[in-house]
Amino acid sequence: MPSVLTGVKVALFLVSVLFRYSTSLLPLPHVINPILELPNEYQSNFVDITQKYGYYAEEHTVTTEDGYLLTLHRLRNTTCQWLSRPALLMHGLLLSSDTWLDSGPRDGLPYLFADTCYDLWLGNFRGNYLGRQHVRLNPDTDVEFWDFSYDDMGLYDLPAIIDYVLQETGDQKLNYIGYSQGGGTFAIMCSERPEYRLKVSSFVGLAPAITMKYTRSLVYRYFAGTLARFWKETKTLGIYEVLYKGSLIQRGTEAICGAPGKIHKLCLGALSFIDDYDPGSIEPDTVRSMYTHLPAGTSVKNFVKYSQAMEQGTFQKFDYGKSRNLIVYGNETAPFYDLSYLDMPSLLVTGKSDNIVDIRDVTLVHKQLKKSHLFVVKNEKWNHFDVPYSSFTPELVFPAVHRHLQRHGTQ
Numbered sequence: 069m070p071s072v073l074t075g076v077k078v079a080l081f082l083v084s085v086l087f088r089y090s091t092s093l094l095p096l097p098h099v100i101n102p103i104l105e106l107p108n109e110y111q112s113n114f115v116d117i118t119q120k121y122g123y124y125a126e127e128h129t130v131t132t133e134d135g136y137l138l139t140l141h142r143l144r145n146t147t148c149q150w151l152s153r154p155a156l157l158m159h160g161l162l163l164s165s166d167t168w169l170d171s172g173p174r175d176g177l178p179y180l181f182a183d184t185c186y187d188l189w190l191g192n193f194r195g196n197y198l199g200r201q202h203v204r205l206n207p208d209t210d211v212e213f214w215d216f217s218y219d220d221m222g223l224y225d226l227p228a229i230i231d232y233v234l235q236e237t238g239d240q241k242l243n244y245i246g247y248s249q250g251g252g253t254f255a256i257m258c259s260e261r262p263e264y265r266l267k268v269s270s271f272v273g274l275a276p277a278i279t280m281k282y283t284r285s286l287v288y289r290y291f292a293g294t295l296a297r298f299w300k301e302t303k304t305l306g307i308y309e310v311l312y313k314g315s316l317i318q319r320g321t322e323a324i325c326g327a328p329g330k331i332h333k334l335c336l337g338a339l340s341f342i343d344d345y346d347p348g349s350i351e352p353d354t355v356r357s358m359y360t361h362l363p364a365g366t367s368v369k370n371f372v373k374y375s376q377a378m379e380q381g382t383f384q385k386f387d388y389g390k391s392r393n394l395i396v397y398g399n400e401t402a403p404f405y406d407l408s409y410l411d412m413p414s415l416l417v418t419g420k421s422d423n424i425v426d427i428r429d430v431t432l433v434h435k436q437l438k439k440s441h442l443f444v445v446k447n448e449k450w451n452h453f454d455v456p457y458s459s460f461t462p463e464l465v466f467p468a469v470h471r472h473l474q475r476h477g478t479q
């Protein structure tokens with residue numbers, strides 16, 4: 069068995085290498101998109117898509133303390149006479165603010181928030197295609213650009229985005245809704261910058277990736293684990309960015325899964341290989357548009373950090389190994405984050421079939437929080453990919469989130 073596992077790991081590593089060099093080798097999008105006549109919507113941006121459905125949207129750019137330039141979107145339903153306190157929605161690993169639009173105006177969370185008259189803001193973390201710019205560093209040539217994990221997103225990205233939203237709106241506080249990585253980074257911000265808790269009324273964690281001890285997805289574990297194991301080699305090969313928009317895997321799936329007909333079943337199958345399958349949950353049209361920006365890219369180091377979180381089962385900073393930890397942290401052990409700082413009214417939403425952020429992890433986190441409510445989605449097959457993509461969101465998730473924000477979101 070060990071040799072088979074090693075083989076799988078080496079294979080995944082080779083595939084990840086391929087991703088990096090693919091775009092220059094294969095002019096896939098230019099050849100394939102016109103042949104398949106991909107609908108325009110699949111290539112347009114956040115503002116174009118939402119305007120088409122009659123919504124008002126804006127695009128902003130936030131600069132973090134350490135120089136990353138992050139795109140921030142704002143969405144509003146113009147029929148609203150008043151707007152409730154701003155809400156900030158943050159995406160998960162390998163996703164972007166565009167991801168939330170894929171399930172369309174009936175089911176997509178942004179539209180549900182906008183129609184309930186929230187002033188909704190949607191951010192992007194460093195390293196995806198909407199956070200791939202820097203005031204000084206060039207992501208294509210400066211490897212320093214990619215020297216980050218989700219530790220840095222919690223420490224720098226979220227404070228910068230929150231300050232920006234509060235400055236633009238003139239509000240004192242906002243409500244924070246974070247999916248997966250968007251939840252874990254929020255817990256990091258609370259621990260590292262406790263003063264920011266005063267700027268948040270309430271927190272909603274949708275499958276929040278805070279601890280990942282019980283992650284069941286073997287594909288995800290092996291992929292992250294392989295990058296962690298061969299981290300040094302990836303650097304030697306000049307690989308710092310993985311699974312980005314424009315890579316072979318993204319262009320290929322975009323072309324294949326965007327096609328009309330029954331092919332979407334195959335593309336859903338690919339997702340259930342990583343997570344679980346919830347019949348009838350993700351609509352064919354959602355599948356056709358989601359791969360236009362999935363995967364959205366991140367750093368190898370970020371995956372290494374996720375691998376550490378799964379291996380260690382703890383909530384602590386990036387582990388560089390004893391000697392380097394001593395230099396970076398002044399201790400051989402990477403410091404632990406303190407969950408007691410996540411003390412605002414919180415709603416943790418989880419599902420029984422989530423193989424990426426397991427219900428057991430979310431339950432353990434819930435027990436450590438002071439003012440937390442655990443909400444288990446009433447669908448046995450609810451999994452990680454259902455959060456942004458499911459057509460059941462309006463019935464199964466949004467009402468609980470809205471209730472929580474109505475009760476706690478104005479304090």
Ligand SMILES: *[C@@H]1O[C@H](CO)[C@@H](O)[C@H](O)[C@H]1NC(C)=O
Binds near residue numbers: 121147183
């Ligand atoms: C905005 O909200 C109103 C009232 O809830 C709703 O009728 C309308 O469909 C929504 N969407 C747009 C684009 O106005």
Ligand SMILES: *[C@@H]1O[C@H](CO)[C@@H](O)[C@H](O)[C@H]1NC(C)=O
Binds near residue numbers: 398400402403404
């Ligand atoms: C080093 O880390 C360990 C484990 O978190 C902790 O118990 C210890 O107090 C730390 N030492 C110093 C000097 O901070």
